[in-house]
Amino acid sequence: MLIWKVPADCPHVPKMPCFPERTPRRNQKFLNKQTTLLAIICISKGRIPGSGMAGSYASPAGMTHVFVYGTLKRGQPNHKVLLGGTHGRAAFQGRGRTAEPYPLVIAGEHNVPRLLNVPGQGHRVVGEIYAVDEQMLRFLDEFEGCPDMYQRTPLPIAVLEWEGTRGAPRETPAADRTVQCFVYSTATFPPEWLHLPYHDNYDSQGQHGLRYNPRENR
Numbered sequence: 001m002l003i004w005k006v007p008a009d010c011p012h013v014p015k016m017p018c019f020p021e022r023t024p025r026r027n028q029k030f031l032n033k034q035t036t037l038l039a040i041i042c043i044s045k046g047r048i049p050g051s052g053m054a055g056s057y058a059s060p061a062g063m064t065h066v067f068v069y070g071t072l073k074r075g076q077p078n079h080k081v082l083l084g085g086t087h088g089r090a091a092f093q094g095r096g097r098t099a100e101p102y103p104l105v106i107a108g109e110h111n112v113p114r115l116l117n118v119p120g121q122g123h124r125v126v127g128e129i130y131a132v133d134e135q136m137l138r139f140l141d142e143f144e145g146c147p148d149m150y151q152r153t154p155l156p157i158a159v160l161e162w163e164g165t166r167g168a169p170r171e172t173p174a175a176d177r178t179v180q181c182f183v184y185s186t187a188t189f190p191p192e193w194l195h196l197p198y199h200d201n202y203d204s205q206g207q208h209g210l211r212y213n214p215r216e217n218r
Contacts, residue, residue, distance in 0.1 A: 088136030
């Protein structure tokens with residue numbers, strides 16, 4: 001279970017009285033227990049305390065949300081690694097896009113889509129949201145060359161369409177509904193990549209003409 005730190009000004013956390021019979025240390029322990037319980041309650045209601053995002057949703061129990069934007073999407077060359085259960089569980093939850101713009105470029109000799117960790121530049125990138133188990137997350141870390149080639153970082157993802165039956169909004173997600181997801185982006189890249197064309201919705205067969213070279217062909 002993921003336990004999020006709850007800020008003192010979280011509206012879900014009531015002000016705790018200071019009990020005279022408690023020492024300051026015991027009083028702090030009591031407060032910690034209360035805020036931990038309230039954090040669990042907030043997450044169970046679909047809100048991530050302290051995220052600053054209305055309508056955020058936690059992943060299903062034992063699973064983690066991952067946002068994919070490139071060759072792992074359905075219909076793309078590497079989507080097969082998410083299927084069959086060989087590498088762990090991956091359940092499609094829906095479609096989304098990054099809450100902030102990011103540069104999505106196609107770079108390198110094998111025409112690999114790469115999300116550059118430069119928030120505020122580029123486009124709000126469209127992709128897919130999956131709930132994955134720990135085994136699949138470890139596999140994706142290795143598959144993506146994390147942390148050397150890519151870095152896995154949590155980002156808010158705005159929901160466009162939702163199909164997941166667990167950890168999902170009860171109503172149709174509105175434009176401000178967000179899901180906290182792990183995203184594989186890179187902060188280590190040649191400076192010239194920032195001058196490449198930016199994409200908002202990757203397709204290996206797109207009009208850009210930069211066909212992805214599958215790993216098995218290298």
